[in-house]
Amino acid sequence: MNITVRVWRQKNADDKGKMVTYGVENVSEHMSFLEMLDVLNEQLTLSGDDPIAFDHDCREGICGACGVVINGQAHGPQTTTTCQLHMRSFEDGAVIDIEPWRAGAFPVVKDLVVDRSAFDRIIQAGGFISAPTGSAPEANNLPVPKEDADHAFESATCIGCGACVAACPNGSGMLFTAAKITHLGLLPQGQPERDSRVIGMIEQHDHEGFGGCTNIGECTASCPKGIPLDTISRLNRDLLGALAKGKA
C-alpha cells in the first residue's frame, strides 16, 4: 500500500515546529507503525534530510517509551502502544497525521520526542514503599488476599507512556498518579506511607503543570494497559482521608 503521512517536525524545544508531508510507498500491512517510520527515515537519510526523531525501545508494548498522536488519537486507532499498532489498521492511500504528545507538562524535545521526566518526579514524591535493602521480613509472613494482590497488579501494569495525559483535554496526569496510589495503597506493605504518598504525589503533579481531573475518562479509553478510571476515585478518597487527618 502507499500512504501519505503528515508529521510534526520541530528541530528543538525552542523551534516553533510545523507539519510536513511525506509519501511512503510499498508499505506492507504487516509492518508495525514504527517500522513504517523506520522505512520513511531510511528514505529521508538517503536523500540527505534529517530523519524524524521518535522515542521507542522494546517494541513489544511494555517499556512505555513510544507514543505519538495518530490522527488525533493517542497511540492511534487501537488501544495498544504505538509499537504494537500495525499498518493493516490503515487503508491504502490513507493520509495519517502524526504528532507528539501535546501537554504543558510534556515539552517537545524534538519532532515526536517529548520530555516526560515529570512522571519520574511524581514517583519521587512518594510513589514507593520505603523498604531499605536487607530489612525485609520473610515474604510469606505477610499474606495478601489474592483479590487485593490481583487488583494491585492491574494498576501496577501502568507503563508510564503518557497517553493518558495526551488524551486528556485538561492535560492531566491523574490516571498515571492514581495507578501508583492504587497499586501501593491496596497492599498491606503500602499502608504506613499511604497518606503522605497521596499528598506528596498530588502536590508534585500540580507543581509540574498537569491539569486537574474532571472525570472525562479519555485517559482510560486510550490507556494501552487498560488502567481503570476507578483508580482515580480511590486516589480522591485517599486524598480526602489524608487531608481530613490534617496530613497536608
Added chain:
Amino acid sequence: MTITEPYKNPSEQFHAVGEDIVDLKAPSGPIEKRWDDRKFNAKLVNPANRRKLSVLVVGTGLAGASAAATLGEAGYHVRSFCYQDSPRRAHSIAAQGGINAAKNYRNDGDSIYRLFYDTVKGGDFRARESNVYRLAQVSVNIIDQCVAQGVPFAREYGGLLDNRSFGGVQVSRTFYARGQTGQQLLIGAYQALERQIAAGTVEMNTRHEMLELIMVPDANGVERARGIIVRDMVTGEIETHTADAVVLASGGYGNVFFLSTNAMGCNTTATWRAHRKGAYFANPCYTQIHPTCIPVSGDYQSKLTLMSESLRNDGRIWVPAKLGDDRVASQIPEDERDYYLERIYPAFGNLVPRDIASRAAKYQCDAGKGVGPGGLGVYLDFADAIERLGRPAVEAKYGNLFDMYAQITGEDPYSEPMRIYPAVHYTMGGLWVDYDLQSNLTGLFVAGEANFSEHGANRLGASALMQGLADGYFVLPYTLANYLADGPYEKVADDHPAVLEAKAAVENRISTLLSINGTRTVDSYHKELGQIMWDYCGMERTEEGLTKAIGMIRDLKTDFWANVKVTGVNEELNQTLERAGRVADFFELGELMCIDALNRRESCGGHFRAESQTEDGEALRHDDEFAYVSAWEFGDKQPTLHKEPLEYEYVEMKSRSYK
C-alpha cells in the same frame, strides 16, 4: 624425516594465547560458607565516611537500579546513567516468565543446593561453582526484598505467594507476576531508585550514553577506573564524570544480530569501550537462542517478539512432510505432516530444551521445509489441545499469548496454527569479573547481563532476573564497599591527561562518523552484520563458516568507515549518530564472537559446533580441552586469549540426553 609442528587450534591465525587468568578473589572452604566468609572478611566503611565516596552506575535495569538504590541508601554518593528517557524503561522490563528462588514453598524438595546444582548443570558446566552457589543463597532474600517493596507477585487464595515450574527442572520455584514479572521487579527497583533520587543520594542522568571509560594511575602507579565520558543525547554535550569506582550494568549484546528480542537501544558500547581500555571480555560466543518467537515477516522487520515457551506444553510442532507443499496448514492431512520433535526425541517430544528445539527448527528450514514468508518458520499447532481441552481451557491458559500473536501477525491462531522461529534472546558472555564482580581493571565492577555471569554456556529460564537483582541488591553492596574502603582516591582533575585523552577520543570518533557522508545508512550495515552473525555464528557454527564470517565482518567494517551516511550534527538529539556509534562497536564485538566460537572446538550450551556432535547429532562437550572460561584481552592487531580453568568439586560433570 618429517618434523611435526606442535598442534595449533586453527583459531590461532586470528589471536594470540596468553597466560592463564585466575580469580584472585575465589573463595575456598565449604561451599555453603564461602559467601559468609567473604562478607565477614570484606572491609567496611564507616557510615560517616560513605558520603565522601562516589560511584558511577551505568544502566538502570534490574542490576543497575538495584545497585544504585542500595548504594545510595547506604550513604555513598551515586551518579546513575541511562540512555532511555526514564530509568523505568530499561529492558529488564520485558522479561515475561518469572524469577527463581530456593524458597521451597511447595515442599517439593527444593533447596539452595538444588538450585545451585540445576544452574551449574543447566550452564553445561561452564560456570563457577562458588558464584552459582552464592546466587542460589541470595535468591531467597530477593523475594523478601521485592515483596516488601510492594511487587505484586501472583498469590494463592490463602494470600501466600504462588509458584510455577519452569524450563526443565523438577521443582516449582519460579515466582511470577502474570506474564510481566520483569516489569514488576523493575518498577520495584525503579521506585527504590527514585526514592534515593528524592533523598539526594543518587543523581540521575537520563538520556545520557556512556562512550568511554577513564583509567587513571594512582600515586603508586596502579591504574584505576575513575570515570566515564558520556554524551548528553539531547544537547550533544560531551561530559566528564569522575568518581572512586565505576559500575557497568549496561546489559547484553544480543543486538549484534540486529534482529533479536532485545530492545532497539540495547548495545555493547559501554562494555566494549571498557574492553578496549583493557577489561577482558569473557565467553562472547555464548548466546541463547529462544525457540518460540514470532517469525520475520519482511526485510523491514526491526525486532523479534518472544512468546513464552510454556506454549510448548500443549502445542505440537510440525512442518509439511513433503518438500514444496504450499497448501495452508489445515489442508495438509495428518499423515503428510512431520512432527519432527516427537519423532526424533520421543521421550521429551515438544519439550526438549531451548537449544535443541531451536536447532531442530533450523534444520527443517534449511532442508526447505519451513513455512511462511521466506520459509523461515515452523508450525506450532494447538488443534489437538483445543479438541482435547476445549477452546475455553486453551483461552484461559494461553489467551494473552494468542492475542499477542494475532495482533502482530493478523492471523487467528485458533483456526490456523501459529508459525514460530528461533530468535536471539540473551547473551551469557560479557566482561570478565572475579568473585567480587570486579573486572580485571581495578575499580571497574560489572553486574547483570553485562558480566559473563553465573549462567555458564546456557542460562536457565527465570534466572536472568535472579542474577540481576542478586548482583545489585546483595553482592555489590558488600564487594564494592570492600573496594571503596581504601578510598577516597585523589580527585581526578577535569584537565588530567587521561580525561583529556578519553574525551578527545570520543569527540574524534563522533566527528569522523559525521564527516564520512557516504551512501549507506547505519541500519543497512547493522542488518548486514546481523545476517552474517545469524548465518555463521548463530544456532550452528563451523570452522569454515566462522573463518568466512571474520573476513566478511572485517570487509563490512572497512566499508562502514568509508561509506556510512550519518546526517545532522552532534549538538542536537541525533538518533542516527547514536546508532552509528553502537553499530561501530558491534562490528568489533561480532568479530571477537566469531574468534571465540572458532577457538571453542566443542559444543556446549548455547554454542554448537557442527564438528563436535555425537552420532545422534547432540552437543558434544570436550571437558578435557575446554573446561575453561575464555577471557579475551583487546589488542590493536589481534586479541589475546587468557584461560580461566574451571574446577568442579561438588557437581559431577555429566552430559545431557533428552531422547
